[in-house]
Amino acid sequence: MITLAIIAFCVLMLIGTPVVFCLGISAAISLLASGVPMAIVTQRIYSGLESFTIMAIPFFVLAGLIMERGGIARRFIDFATALVGWVTGSLLFVSVVACTGFSAISGSGSADTAAVGSMTLPEMRKRGYDIDFATATLAAAGCIGPVIPPSIMMVVIGTISNISVGALFLGGILPGLLMSVGLLIACHLHAKKGGEAYRDSVPFSARRVVTTAVAAIPAMGxxxxxxxxxxGGIMTPTEAAGMAVFASILVGKYIYRELSFSQLPGLLLRASAMSAAVMIVISTANVFAWLITSQNVPQLLAEYLGAVADNKILFLLAANVILLLIGTFMEGISALLIVMPILQPIANQLGIDPVHFGVVVVMNLSVGMLTPPYGSTLFVAATIADRNVGQVSRKIGMPMLALTAALLVTTYCPPLVTWLAGSLMP
Known part of the structure; x- marks a missing residue:
């Protein structure tokens, strides 16, 4: 049964079928060929969305759109410019720092890339930066979004793996900052040999740092x-997502005064469309995940990996390779729903901390957002820069190396995750 499903899935992917249909159709074909009632498909689709925690996703998406329209994202960029606008290659640094800051309120890498890129990429083009490298760097910075809390991917992992979402959130802070530092180093190395265009920088002003920091306080708040x-246990992730929408409206409307109530219907419509695309992937991936579980694939894979990777070091290395490959071809949430039921039990058997492993999985799939053919942040950044993905892909080497280095350090240095998360871990 599972062999037929995998063959069907691969064939559908090769002919360009959207992932959501690949998941649903391949599972349905396998079930139909095995004589399993097709009612199972509709039941699993419904049960895949019957979760209070998953309701956080549309709220976080809407909050991100409101923050972009209400001037919150721009305050982060202004603050980032004041902090690092004086260094060589300043706009590259600004893009990375702004994406890191915006990650703390959006939960979505694509939203970070769109919000920051729409403001920094046109200016980098005007100054004569290597626009393909700048676009690749922005796309890489967008990959930080799912790692630094709040994170939609971590909400999904917490739901399907019964791991504390709060612990995952805390665990992602230091790895996310490590990714940011790695990208800043890559930007510095590129800017040093980039020529005069990268030396057009804003003089440092402590007064400007204070002024922009004060302006950004409501956003940081x-x-x-x-x-x-x-x-702190005051809110669930879903309640926090709802409060994010409420707080974003208040800040955008009454503090920054850049949001009007007349804009909300359009933002609601966009958020609905974006959320629907995510939710339908979750629902159909649940059918595929149930099929994998019912056929004892996790147990079989555990036995195989147990034979070739019988210790933590080898297993984590194998898991990283597998997840990086999967993230290259699949959307992160659908990949999570397929691989977590398989890999998490093996990690548990080897004594790997579940929060540490969850953060490593998120980092792997986040790096996949930079690489074609899927590369969601890469596509968003390339669209904003008016470049094709092939042109930008030639420049992803250095940013990719920085993200991979951060991933490997986090993989083999669990305290980076568990130190902050320890207070919430059982």
Missing amino acids: IAVFLVGGIV
């Missing part, structure tokens, strides 16, 4: 409020 509320 949203991030502190959300993460603190979840970690």
Whole structure:
């Protein structure tokens, strides 16, 4: 049964079928060929969405759109410019720092890339930066979004693996910052040999840092409020997502005064369309995941990996390779729903901390957002820069190396995750 499903899935992917249909159709074909009632498909689709935690996804998507329209994203960029706008290659640094900051309130890598790129990429083109490298760097910075809390991917992992979402959120902070530092180093190395275009920088001004920091306090306050509320047990992730929408409206409308109530219907429509695309992937992936589980694939894979990777080091290396390959071809949430039921039991058997493993999985699939053919942040950044993906892909080497280095350090240095998350771990 599972062999037929995998063959059907691969054939559908090769002919360009959207992932959501690949998952649903391949599972349905396998079930039909095995004589299993097709009612199972509709039942599993429904059960895949019957989760209070998953309701956080549309709220976080809407909050990100409101933050972009309400001037919150721009305040982060202004603050980032004041902090690092004086260094060589300043706009590259600004893009990375701004994406890191915006990650703390959006939960979505694509949203970070779109919000920051729409403001920095046109200016980098005007100054004569290597636009393909700048676009690749922005796409790589967008990959930080799912790692730094709040994170939609971590909400999904917490739901399907019964892991504390608050612990995952805390565990992702240091690895996310490590990714950011790696990208800043890559930007510095590129800018040093980039020529005069990269030396057009803004003089450092402590006064400007203070001024922009004060202006960004309401935006930063949203991030502190959300993460603190979840970690402190005051709010569930879903309740925090709802509060993020409410707080974003208040800040955008009454503090920054850049959001009007007349804009909300359009934002609601966009958020609905984006959320529907994510939710239907989750529902159909649940059918595929149930099929894999019912055929004892996790147990079979555990036995195989147990024979070739019978210790933590080899297993984590194998898991990283597998997840990086999967992330290259699949959307992160659908990949999570397929691989977590398979890999998590093996990690548990080897004594790997579940929060550490969850963060490593998220980092792997986040790096996949940079690489074609899927590469969601890569596509978003290339579209904003008015470049094709092939042109930008030639420049992803250095940013990719920085992200991979951060991934390997996190993989083999569990305290980076468990140190902050320890207070919430059982």
